[in-house]
Amino acid sequence: MRRASSRGRVLFAIVALALGGVSALGAAHAQEKAAKNVRAEPALGGSALPPPVTERLTLIADRDDDDADDVPDGLAAFVAPAARVDLVTLDPRFAGATLSPARGREHTRLVANGKLFGWGERLPQGAQLQGLSPGRAVLVARWPGGRETSIAVDVHGVSLRDGQNRAVDMATERASLQRTPPARIDLDDVDRPYDDPDALRVVVTSPEGASLGPITAESIAADGARLDSTADLRLVPTSCGAGATSEIGCLATAPLRFVVDDVDRRHALVAARSIKAEVGGAVVVRDAKGKKLQAIRVGGPRRTAAGPIDRYRLSIRTIVMRLTPGGAPAVGSTDAGAIAALRQELAVASATWGQCGMTFGPVAQLDVKVVNPPPPYLVALGDDVGLPASGGEVRLRVEGRPLTFTTKRGWSTRQAALELARVAERAGLKPSISENARISSGAAPSVDVLLRRADGQLATAELLSSSDATMSVGIGAVDLSDGLQHFGDTDSVAGTIEERALVKAVDDGDPRTIEVIVIPFFGGGGRIGESFIGSDGSSMRNVVIVDRAGVRAQRTSLTLAHELGHVILDEPGHPDDYGxxxxxxxxxxxxxxxxxFGPRRLLADDCARALRQSGPGARIPLLTEWKLSPLKYPNR
Ligand SMILES: [Zn+2]
Incomplete structure (x- = not known):
């Protein structure tokens, strides 16, 4: 709030002294003073002149949404505490006076304790003014006994405009993260449309002759911490648009890019107009003193085939495998190092998917565990082409004790699995049956029986012999010392027996979470990440496996974000597969x-597809809507 100048105070004192409490005389005197006063406002058509201006206030048209209720604060029927940050509190000496607009009443309103307060009512202590629209208002303050004075109120607009010169609603729309590589623009031509769906110009609208001075943009993270800021933004005169009066003038900045990281922030083409931002955070426009002017929340794209996207949350469990039981984790030399490395990598992937308004939540809350590779606990039946049984006896040793079951001629893999489960249960074990997707050359799906001890821990099994001539029986074991044997083109839907033994050991049974499994390396070389997606119909779904190299590759290939993309989009292919x-x-x-210019961008169509395939309306919803809550913008 700007206080009355010392000159204003002196004038006020003289008027008050001269009036001596005689209201009729006071009013006449005040009018005379107003006529002579160098700062007098233009006269209103025909009506009496307002008393001299002794106070000047600057307000911002309050079109943002600081209480995150999707209603512009200046339209709220009640101004919640979080939304009062842009209001200006009147000087205590106005308590007991009344305020009436002599002109420009549409530009501001009175609020007391958040409640709207009528013109002409006696002002309580702490009454506030809220800007509604750009322009100039003159308010006449009258004290009981007849003292009067005028307050001139300049209301500035701070708004946003997109590449098509459309106004972006700061309450109901979001600033979206940059999905277009850097491009050069003409910084002086602020009226020219531009071909970038995310970048936004800040437009400052001021009453004729008034100025807000230099402005900066600041970015706040989802947790309220300061993320980034710009130097003073260059303001260039621009058109105020159709229907604007000559009472106001407009200035605009270059299109600001809200970017995910320093790679995008620092590129020479765009460094002057880029600011790092984060889904769930906000971009705050401030004046030179650091006062908050207006803000917009950061979310997903404003326009997609699935509508605007605000914010969605993806639930991810990350499991870092040890090379051997009790051994070193796949990445980082210690457990703490592994957890820190993975959180960092997940944060990069989360920020990347922020382009679609999708986030994995606060980095510190990301679930990362370091676990031992499982024992050989999985019995795979028909792990090739799923041929039916021809009858025979299968002899296993489980937890050191013999376990034998017999197959009958013509039994499917599933019937054999049920028989094994029955026998295992009788032996005091806890078996579970897990069917695999049928591979392209398969007669029937193979079936895995997972053996657990009575205490729920994975059991150790060994195959002694099988006399069934057609149905194969195998034990799934994970040996990461020679790399994970990964799927090829024919068995990609089911995964290899080693992949299944790995994935099924850590599966939490909740298909709405994505499991990320980190291994030392893949066997055979070349591969650094792979994913199992929902549409395969496999019991193994929504799983991503990355290796050490995939984690280290980091920003050059964004391996984790890419592999998660296959799961989120439910799409095994790549755009280049389709030309x-x-x-x-x-x-x-x-x-x-x-x-x-590297592989990091998502298109609006990707975001729409992600929502279709994995959103709340999908068969298996991976994304849950995450409503924005109010953020605090500390004054600097
Ligand atoms: Zn891929």
Whole structure:
């Protein structure tokens, strides 16, 4: 709030002294003073002149949504405490006086304790003014006994405009993260439309002759911490648009890019107009003194085929495998190092998916565990082409004790699995049956029987012999010392027996969470990540496996974000498989480039597909809506 100047106070004192409490005389005197006063406002048509201006206030048209109720604060029927940050509290000496607008009443309103307060009513202590629209208002304050004075109120607008010169609603729309590689623009031509769905210009609208001075943008993270800020933004005169009066003038900045990381922030083409931002956070426009002017929340794209996207949360469990039981974790030399490395990698993937308004939640709350590789606990029946049984006896040793079951001629893999489960249960074990997707060359799906001890821990099994000539029996064991044996083209839907033994050991049984499993390396070389997606119909779904190299590759290929993309989009293919070779796309199969032109972007169509395939309305919803809650913007 700007206080009355000392000159204003002196004038006020003289008027008060001269009036001596005679109201009729006071009013006449005040009018005379107003006519002579150099700062007098223009006269209103025909009516009496307002008393001289002794106070000047600057307000911002309050169109943002600081209490996150999706209603612009200036339209709220009650101004909640969180939304009062942009209001200006009147000086205590106005308590007991009344305020009436002499002009420009549409530009401001009175609020007391959040409640709307009528013009002409006696002002309580702490009454506040809220800006509604850009323009100039003159308010006449009258004390009991007849003292009067005028307050001039300049209401400035601080708003946002997109590439099509459309106004962006700061309460109901979001600033979205940059999905377009850097491009050069003409910084002086602020009226020219631009082809970037995310970047926004800040537009400052001021009453004729008034100025807000320099402005900066500041970015607040979802947890309220300061994330980034810009130097003073260059303001260039621009059109105020159709229907604007000559009472106001407008200035605009270059289109601001809200970017995920320093790679995008620092590129020479865009460094002056980029600011790091985060889904769930906010971009705050401040004046030179650091006072908050207006803010917009950061969310997903404003326009997609599935509508605007605010914020969604993805639930991810991350499991870092040890090389051997009790041994070193797959990444980082210690458990704490592994957890820190994975949280960092998950934060990068989360920020990348922020382009679609999708986040994994606060980094410190990300679930990362370091676990031992499982014992050989999985009995795979028909783990090749799923041929039926021809009858025979299968002899196993489980937890050191013999376990034998017999198959009958013509039994399916599933019937054999049921028989094994029955026998195992009788032996005091806790078996569970897990059917696999049928591979392309398979006669029937193979079936796995997972053996657990009575205490729920995975059991150790060994195959002694099988006399069934057609139905194969195998034990799934995980040996990470020679790399994980990964799927090829024919068994990709079911995964290899080693992959299944690994994944099924850590599965939490909740298909709405994504499991990320980190291994030392894949066998055979070349691969650094793979994913199992929902549409395969496998019991193994929504799982991503990355290796050490995939974690280290970090920003050059965003391996984890890419592999998660297959799961979220429920799409095994890549855009380049369909002839769309855009190496800047995250889902491109082979691009590797650490610059902002590398594989990191998501298209609005990707975001819409993600919502369709994994949103709350999907068969298996991976994404849950995460409503924005109010953020505090500390004054600097
Ligand atoms: Zn891929």
């Amino acid at each position: 769309i070779d855009m190496p800047t796309l995250l889902m491109d199969s082979d691009a590797s480039d650490a610059s902002p």
